[in-house]
Amino acid sequence: MLNQLLTCIGFLFVAFQAAFAQVPDGEIVDSSEIYYQRVLNPTATHHLPTGYFYYLKHKESHLISGDTLNAIDVMRMAAIAGFKLGSYNESEQLAVEALELLQNSEIEQSQRQARRVGLYNHLGKIYREKELYSKALDYYNLALEEVDKVSDRITLLNNRANVFIELDRHQQATTDFQKAIQLGEQSGDTLRWARALNNLGVLKVTNYNREGLRELQRALDLRIAIGETEGMYSSYRHLALNALRESDTAAATRYANRSLELAEELNSATFLMESLSILTELKKDPTVVRYKDLTDSLNSAQQEEQNLFAAMRFDVDKEILNTQRARAQMEKERSQKQLTQIIALLLLILLGLVIFIILNRVKLVKQREIYKTENRISKKVHDEVANEVYQVMVKMQLKEADSGNELLDNLESIYNRSRDISKEYSALNDALPFDEVITDLLAGYQSDGLTIVKRFSKNVDWSQISQHKKNALYRVLQELMTNMKKHSKATLVAVSMNQKGTKTELFYSDNGVGSTLKKQNGLQNVENRIFALNGSITFETAQGKGFKVKISV
Template sequence: MHYLNQKYKYTNCFYFRGMEFKKVPFPNHIFVLVFWVFFLPFYSIAQISNDTIRYYHNAITNPSEPLDLPSGIQFFTKKKQIDLKTNDTLNAIYDLRLLSIAEFKIGNNFNSESHIVEALDLIQSMNSRDTLINARVGLYNQLGRIYRASDNFSEAIKTYDKALAIANKLNDSVVILNNKANIYKDLSEFNNALAIYTLLNEKHSLLNNDKQKSLIIDNLGNIQAKLNLPEALENLQSALTLREKNSDIVGLHASNTHLSEYYLDKKDTINAVNYAKKALSLSNKINSNSFKLESISQLMGMNKNPLIHEYRKLTDSIAKAKQVAENKNAFLKYNVAEEQKKTQASKLLQEIESRKRLAYQSLALVIFLILIGSYFIYRNRYRKAKIEEIYKTETRIAKKVHDEVANDVYKLMTSLENNSNIDNKLIDEMEKIYTKTRDISRENSAIDLNQDFGIQLNDLLLGYKNSNVNVITRNLSKVPWYTIHELNKTAIYRVLQELMTNMRKHSQATFVTLVFKKVGSKIHINYLDNGVGCDLSKKNGLQHTESRIASLKGTIIFESKQGDGFKASIII
């Protein structure tokens, strides 16, 4: 399992736990490299010795000479080609994983990412892909490192979470959590990073790997230094000692870099420069361009020359712009390609079922929509028909009251007036009855909606104006009444008629205002008088007004107190 403890570097891989690697003297590098370049194509995979594979594995995971990484890349590139030709997919995945690590250490992030994608693609093509947990965990972890190096922190965290979701070994989980904490450190979310490093430090006693222990202690010290915690220096020095004991060159580079940062933050330039130079020396041994760049950049940052700082600023800006331009994100391409493969593989089998299901679903949806539409249409028509029937009934009753009751009362009054023996009080009472029947007839008589409704409504309201009552309307003529449904106009007419009649009979008001406004498709009417008010708990005849408005899905709100006038807000 491999891991990283800074943005571009500090990587260790463990494939053969408890195994010693054979060290080959430096001159042999050239011989072996020439051998594999010219003669490997003529040999089968069975002729590659395990010692040779182990040697180049170690050259990539623990490089100590300048040619380690280039020779490892050359070897495993050829080996991958042979493994693919012989359909040895497992070894091809192993080759791609090492190639990705080597390219990443050199600084070729895009090539590193491409190798990971190719390996994931091979795993996905295998029937036993669900059993290749270790390989998938390692690949996701490596991919997270690449995203981190590309400043794609959100994708890096998602990828590490994928690895954590399937990891089933403590050492693997420790590595992934460490890398995830590094992301939080890059984002300056130091408290989140500290929480993970502290947890890992508590668990490191369960590990039998000194490199992982030193990695955890070093990263914990580094983040403690960022938070000015007193334990920082002790942990950084402990990690350095442990790495010196194990000759961990990559780890020593990390420790010296972190100690340089620590002393630089403490304004101790002498120690900061000393440790930075040690880190640069180690990066030359590792032969990693990204390691060298980081060490040189750190030394340049301690130089007081303003031109150097300007140069660093410009090179960082150019490098970042280049990285954004070249970040092709092969893993996301892999996801798209994989989905396309799945779709093509199942297309023939699913096409008939899909069409049937679509047809049934479409038919069911159409029937459902027809039923829903029919229900609402029927309910709306029924509601309108009921309201229209109510208005017709009111009009019919009003006409009967006028034609039959009022006329009969009037005839009776005329007859009684010609009879001198009849008491005048009786005639007066009969006249009151006649007046009431006439008023009822007028209040519920038919409304001619073919005429200008605004004029009719204005005539209705001003009809209640006299020497004692002043009626004022605002914006009535500005309302586009032709856009309002006839049922709504009828309801407005009747409701205002009832309010004005109620005002004349009971309120003793001297001043009435009505303000009209159209908001969207709704008409807003605010009624106000200065009468004696009323007790709304009794409602009197207001229930009929409320039900008339509610039947058209409108609202009417009354406000009144005894002696404090009467208000009504209508929305319809």
């Protein structure tokens, strides 16, 4: 509750500052530039807090509007402000969040790379301050792997070298400083060149290497040349500390006084305390020394207490955030599961409906086929049996039949026709070899005026032909022979069967009168049967040229 209240107050303060952010002549100034400068170069006590809350506010607005790139930029600025305010955990959280957002966004590679390098460098600085040196090195190494700009590389080498110093890896630190110095000199980046020189000089004089004085003095000369006041302060301070270490009181006093002048010029309380601390050390007043030691001890204890409190608050906030994220994830997974179940149910219903429609359609087709078959049988019985029976009955009534022999002949004819109809619609006898069944079928159509020639190739393996295919071939041949008997007036019929690969071929031809091809009734049934087996069939006929059929299934 207190955090929320402070945040609201901060936002109101930022809004008030932005509303009255004007230059002396009354011209309105871009507030984003004002807060950018307040974070990077603060000159008043309220600059960093107002900058921090300004960027936090804009972070939320950019995230809501979906402006990922600007959201990442303001999060980094808020992280910088938080770092300078000493809120390392909050700064770390903002930087990590920005990195995650960057990783999951579709941003151009060059823009993604530059921001990633900046965030890696910032996390390295945070972990150095938190004395997590291994993690700091990890992030500096990641940044150095991706960095393109020479100025950024110099900065990263400087920063990594400072971590090496904390780990007492002075040789590696020296190597990084030398690389940074070389790059700064080659590129003409005097600001970063001087910083690397100064840092190398400090490392050397700390290890009692007097050659370091040369780097310190060279760095000071470069900073004076470009008028970099903050850098000049740093150089004088380090020269003063070195002189103090070497017990050169005169030089230490001179350098410390000059650093104090620059601290006053910069109006920095931190720099003022550092310079005054050196001067206090030079005076050797026991009371002052005791006061200084006590102050340092209290400051250290207070800082440790603040760090512990900040870490605990960060852990609590992180746990709350993780809990919220976990709940959101569970809710998302629950919604997805429900959606999946609904889709699966709908698909199941749809599948059931499709199966029902297909089965109904199949049933309807079967019913139609049964109806057609029944009609054909009924018509055949009526045309070929019932009429014969009726004629016999009429003859008996009129007593036209002059003898019992004629009556018997008529009854035999009716019997034969009934047998033929029965054979036409009865199931095949699969106990007999198929070639014998075909031979028996053809024999039923043989007569004195009709010669039937059959030829079955020896390569036909009847056992490999499915019963379904045999039924189809039988019924097709039966239909062709019936059609021939009714219409063709043929005296010669030739039937042959052959095996070609996995295909069975049937050839039929007769020398009948032929006709113009019309696929009706019987011939249409023949074609349908063959197509149902994914086979092929061709008909060849013309007036006076007989009838030919080629089938492959």
